[in-house]
Amino acid sequence: MSHTRPILSVRNLHRSYESGPSMLNVLSGADIDIFPGEMVGLIGPSGSGKSTLLHAAGLLEKPNAGEVYIGGRECLKLSDDKRTAIRRETIGVVYQFHHLQKEFSAEDNVVIPQMIAGKTERNAIAEARRLLTLLGLEARMHHKPSQMSGGEQQRVAIARALANKPKILLADEPTGNLDPATSSSVFQSLFDLTRREGVAALVATHNMELTQYMDRVFTVRDGLVVPLKASGRV
Numbered sequence: 001m002s003h004t005r006p007i008l009s010v011r012n013l014h015r016s017y018e019s020g021p022s023m024l025n026v027l028s029g030a031d032i033d034i035f036p037g038e039m040v041g042l043i044g045p046s047g048s049g050k051s052t053l054l055h056a057a058g059l060l061e062k063p064n065a066g067e068v069y070i071g072g073r074e075c076l077k078l079s080d081d082k083r084t085a086i087r088r089e090t091i092g093v094v095y096q097f098h099h100l101q102k103e104f105s106a107e108d109n110v111v112i113p114q115m116i117a118g119k120t121e122r123n124a125i126a127e128a129r130r131l132l133t134l135l136g137l138e139a140r141m142h143h144k145p146s147q148m149s150g151g152e153q154q155r156v157a158i159a160r161a162l163a164n165k166p167k168i169l170l171a172d173e174p175t176g177n178l179d180p181a182t183s184s185s186v187f188q189s190l191f192d193l194t195r196r197e198g199v200a201a202l203v204a205t206h207n208m209e210l211t212q213y214m215d216r217v218f219t220v221r222d223g224l225v226v227p228l229k230a231s232g233r234v
């Protein structure tokens, strides 16, 4: 372990859901640290709580108890506005389905969140073109989602997630909707780009093949995060 401080720390996270008359305890004391620039995998069976952990870590849902530190600052006790601001400034997300705006081009889909964050149109377009080009989409900038393949659409979603220079990318089955060959190539791009940009990534997936890209791999078991693979990188 280096002395670098984690960019994201989840501590003692508890989350349960009502399940008929009883409660389903999905997370019961989950801890995880993500260090700057590393890629961490979260593998595990369906229903084990991977998405629940990602949503809490990404400040999208409040757990029943626990802490989420981003850049050393505890975020769950902050006001909704502050939490939203921290989320916007530090976290990018990619889901299984791309959720692109279908009436807009690839370029516009990457430009819009940057303009919402206050960038000038000129700078936002330059950044969109840079990221889309790095993802091999230089010939697709002006295509709408319906005019692109599933892999291309997901690459646009990756560019969009990285456009505001997050410190952490949270990805929930980012290639789960793609065939195996496309899945490998899109994931390779995601890996290369996060490494290049120095963005840490926490990736939930069922796909064991993707663990070859991960610095460390965890699973969620009995409500806890437990290690499957550790590397000496961090």
Ligand SMILES: Nc1ncnc2c1ncn2[C@@H]1O[C@H](COP(=O)(O)OP(=O)(O)OP(=O)(O)O)[C@@H](O)[C@H]1O
Residues within 6 Å of the ligand: 017, 018, 024, 026, 044, 045, 046, 047, 048, 049, 050, 051, 052, 053
């Ligand atoms: N809003 C909710 N209300 C009730 N139960 C929920 C809710 N969200 C999740 N659950 C339950 O919590 C458990 C964990 O769900 P979660 O989506 O975190 O698992 P997962 O590991 O991400 O699964 P998958 O790989 O299928 O996405 C599941 O049993 C699910 O049915």
